Structures are given as C-alpha cells and as structure tokens.
Amino acid sequence: MSNIFYTLNVNGEDHQVADAWAGESLLWVLRERLGFPGAKNACEEGECGSCSVQIGEEVVCSCLVLAGSAIDQEITTIEGLSPEGELGDVQQAFIDAGAVQCGFCTPGLLVTIGHLLEKNENPDDLTVREAISGNLCRCTGYGRILEAVQMAAASRRGEKRE
Amino acid sequence: MPVTVARSLDHALAALEEFPEALILAGGTDVMVQINKGAVSVDQVVAIGRVPELQGWRREGDWLHLGAAVTYSEMMGEELSSLVPALAQASRTVGSPQIRNAGTIGGNLGTSSPAGDTLPVLFALDAVLTIRSSTELREVPISQFVVGVKSNTLQPGELIEKISVPVLEGPQEFCKIGPRNAMVISVASFTLLADQKENRVRSCLGTVGPVPIRSMEAEDLLSNSVNWGENTVSSEVLDAFSSLCADAAKPIDDHRGSAVYRRHAIKVLSRRAASRIFIEGKS
Numbered sequence: 001m002s003n004i005f006y007t008l009n010v011n012g013e014d015h016q017v018a019d020a021w022a023g024e025s026l027l028w029v030l031r032e033r034l035g036f037p038g039a040k041n042a043c044e045e046g047e048c049g050s051c052s053v054q055i056g057e058e059v060v061c062s063c064l065v066l067a068g069s070a071i072d073q074e075i076t077t078i079e080g081l082s083p084e085g086e087l088g089d090v091q092q093a094f095i096d097a098g099a100v101q102c103g104f105c106t107p108g109l110l111v112t113i114g115h116l117l118e119k120n121e122n123p124d125d126l127t128v129r130e131a132i133s134g135n136l137c138r139c140t141g142y143g144r145i146l147e148a149v150q151m152a153a154a155s156r157r158g159e160k161r162e
Numbered sequence: 163m164p165v166t167v168a169r170s171l172d173h174a175l176a177a178l179e180e181f182p183e184a185l186i187l188a189g190g191t192d193v194m195v196q197i198n199k200g201a202v203s204v205d206q207v208v209a210i211g212r213v214p215e216l217q218g219w220r221r222e223g224d225w226l227h228l229g230a231a232v233t234y235s236e237m238m239g240e241e242l243s244s245l246v247p248a249l250a251q252a253s254r255t256v257g258s259p260q261i262r263n264a265g266t267i268g269g270n271l272g273t274s275s276p277a278g279d280t281l282p283v284l285f286a287l288d289a290v291l292t293i294r295s296s297t298e299l300r301e302v303p304i305s306q307f308v309v310g311v312k313s314n315t316l317q318p319g320e321l322i323e324k325i326s327v328p329v330l331e332g333p334q335e336f337c338k339i340g341p342r343n344a345m346v347i348s349v350a351s352f353t354l355l356a357d358q359k360e361n362r363v364r365s366c367l368g369t370v371g372p373v374p375i376r377s378m379e380a381e382d383l384l385s386n387s388v389n390w391g392e393n394t395v396s397s398e399v400l401d402a403f404s405s406l407c408a409d410a411a412k413p414i415d416d417h418r419g420s421a422v423y424r425r426h427a428i429k430v431l432s433r434r435a436a437s438r439i440f441i442e443g444k445s
Contacts, residue, residue, distance in 0.1 A: 004164055004165060021204075022165050022205075023197045023202075023204035025197070044199075045198065046195065046257060046258070046261050047345060049258060052260055058235075058264070059259065059260055060260050061191075061260045061261065061264070063194065063198060064189075064190050064261075064264060065194070065264070066165065066187055066190055068164075068165035068207070069165060069187060069190070069207070112260075131259060133259065133343075133344040134258020134259050134261065135258075
C-alpha cells in the first residue's frame with residue numbers, strides 16, 4: 001500500500017501532509033498530523049457530530065471525509081472560528097448559559113451553531129434544534145445550549161443595531 | 163497516487179479505466195464508516211464528488227435529470243422539493259444536516275443498501291440511471307440496477323452519471339420508521355405517489371426486503387378504486403391496500419427490528435400515506 005503526500009488548507013493556511021495512508025479520515029489528519037485537536041473523535045461513523053468542521057460553505061462530519069480528497073478546499077475547524085486566545089460570541093454565550101458540561105460535544109456544536117448564525121441571525125428554537133440535530137450532547141439535555149444560541153443571536157442582532 | 167480527485171467526467175473515467183477496481187468515493191458518508199472500521203481496504207480511490215458534470219439538475223419536459231453528485235441537502239431545496247416531493251421527504255430523513263450536506267443520490271445508489279432512503283422513491287418513479295465508462299454509455303432502469311443486498315450491476319470502470327425521473331402531477335408521500343426522529347437508519351419505509359394525469363398510484367416498500375418492493379396488486383387496487391375526480395377513497399379500500407402492501411413485504415429479523423414489526427409497520431405506513439394523499443370517505 002503506497003503512501004501519499006498532499007496539501008490541505010486549514011483555517012486559511014496551507015498544511016503539508018506527508019507520507020500518509022490513503023484511507024485516513026480528515027478528522028484523523030487534523031488531530032494527529034496537523035495539530036488541530038479541537039474536532040473530537042467519538043463515533044467515527046457520522047452519528048455524533050463532535051468532529052464537525054466546515055468545508056467551503058457546508059458543515060460536515062470530518063470523520064466521513066477522506067482527507068486526501070479534501071485538497072483545494074477551505075477547511076475551517078473550531079480553532080479557526082475566533083482569533084487565538086479570544087472567545088467568540090457563541091463560545092462566550094455557552095459559558096454564560098452553562099451550556100458546557102463534559103465539553104466533548106462543544107467544539108462540534110460551536111462549528112454548527114456558528115454556521116447557523118452566519119446564515120440566520122434570528123433562528124427560532126425549531127430551526128436551532130434542526131440545525132443541531134446532528135450534534136449529540138449527552139449531558140445538558142440541550143436546554144442550556146438552546147439558551148446559549150438565543151443569547152449569541154440576540155447579541156449579534158444587538159451589535160448590528162448599534 | 164492512490165487518491166484521484168477527479169476534476170472532470172473525462173478525468174474520472176480515465177482514472178477508472180486505469181484502475182477499474184478503484185473505490186469510487188462520492189460523499190463518503192457510507193464508505194468512510196467502513197474505511198474507519200478497517201472493513202474496506204484503500205488501494206485506489208477515485209473521488210467524484212466535485213466533478214462538475216455530476217453536479218446540479220435540469221428539467222427536460224416531463225423528465226428531471228439529477229447529477230449523481232447531487233446531495234440530500236440539494237434535493238431538499240425549494241425547486242426540487244416541489245418537482246419530486248417524495249425524494250425531498252426521503253432526503254430529509256437521511257442522517258443529520260452534516261450527513262445530508264455530504265451524501266449524494268449517486269452514492270445512495272452505489273451503496274445499494276436495503277435501507278437506502280432514496281431507493282424506494284426511485285423505484286416508485288421507475289428511475290433510469292445513465293451509466294458511463296471511458297468507452298460506453300448505457301441507460302439502466304433502476305430495477306435492473308439494484309439487484310440485491312448492497313449489490314448492483316455497476317461494472318468495473320463504470321460510474322453513475324445521472325438519474326432521470328418523471329415529473330408527476332399529484333401529491334407524494336414518503337414515510338419512514340426508525341427509533342427516533344433524527345439520524346436514523348430506516349427500519350421500514352413506504353413511498354406513495356399519485357399520478358393525476360394517468361389516474362394511477364405508484365408505491366414502493368423500503369427496507370423490508372433485499373431490494374425495494376413494488377406491489378402491482380396493491381397499486382392496481384388503489385388506482386382503480388380512487389374517485390380521481392373527488393380525490394376520495396373508501397376506508398375499506400385503504401384497509402385492503404395496506405393489507406396487500408404488508409403481504410408484499412419480505413422482511414427479516416435484524417438488530418434494527420423484527421420481521422413481524424416491519425410487516426406491521428408497512429401496513430400502518432401504507433395506510434397513513436394513502437390517507438394523507440386521498441380523502442378517506444364512505445364508499
């Protein structure tokens with residue numbers, strides 16, 4: 001089995017992947033080869049959403065993307081969502097609402113919710129529930145996550161008015 | 163290079179000519195699960211998800227041609243969901259938003275799982291697949307393509323280029339049973355389409371046999387019993403239709419459900435779908 005070399009664009013920068021097995025998932029390459037451990041590995045079958053990343057305009061499960069096929073695309077991980085060392089508004093809302101318990105689902109939820117709020121600054125709860133239906137959280141029961149989304153959405157709308 | 167990211171249809175076909183046994187990767191939502199488990203070895207991959215010729219859809223008269231790389235999310239879009247509502251409904255029940263953004267209609271066909279959600283809709287529509295290799299082009303009715311459990315008639319070197327379905331006039335329903343509302347693999351599904359030009363119904367049972375099942379007996383009964391002018395049907399006919407549908411099922415016991423439950427589910431779903439499309443009244 002021959003190994004492969006390719007370049008992935010992650011959070012706006014090109015990263016070389018050298019001497020990789022062709023069957024590696026994007027999740028594995030991000031975490032183990034490129035040093036982006038934000039996307040989490042739980043199910044490796046697209047059930048849990050904890051590995052969610054954005055490719056181009058879409059949120060996908062990085063565990064179900066063949067890394068070598070993701071060349072020439074803009075990949076955005078949780079690490080790329082806010083400037084280094086600073087909290088994004090959705091992150092801050094998660095803290096304020098108490099939406100983080102064990103935290104394992106949080107990076108995937110933040111990617112999904114960030115994408116939702118980019119498209120829709122005033123989502124109703126049903127829209128939010130639908131958008132996060134692919135992100136499993138086994139701690140919170142989702143109540144505080146829904147609260148956090150509304151808080152972040154309200155603050156974005158507020159910022160626009162100012 | 164073991165991974166070819168095809169940039170055009172010709173590029174994909176040339177790669178498949180060179181490596182006829184290569185793994186064809188579309189959205190990856192099925193095959194990556196197998197690769198992650200180590201159940202599928204990866205020697206050569208031809209990734210076709212970004213081939214321009216396989217994107218998008220177009221309408222030609224009463225036919226709709228869907229590129230093989232059209233995703234479930236795209237099938238749920240406003241225009242497609244008005245042209246083929248059942249296909250949009252089936253797509254809506256696939257996985258999660260993340261899965262629907264990646265998974266494709268061509269991939270669903272390539273996998274040919276008995277639980278493939280779009281397959282019963284495509285069977286009910288008598289969809290025609292356009293299959294291409296570097297040297298040949300052929301059109302195959304879906305019933306001659308999906309031939310068994312995860313088994314189809316795609317030959318080495320070939321790929322699915324597009325899927326063509328008729329645009330029907332009339333309401334459509336796709337119903338699916340799973341353990342919960344989101345991210346479920348089908349335990350049983352039922353598709354019912356009304357064709358108000360022909361005064362016919364088309365239907366299909368999903369996940370209750372090795373391949374999707376159409377009961378012509380059930381379709382004939384309902385088609386001939388509906389009052390097409392009034393859009394009504396009697397309760398007795400609905401009962402008989404759902405019994406015929408349940409009789410046509412060939413379910414198995416597995417970890418997702420028992421055969422007895424699946425047959426019962428078909429009886430419930432077929433009656434439910436018919437009573438959503440037609441007004442249930444006295445005969």
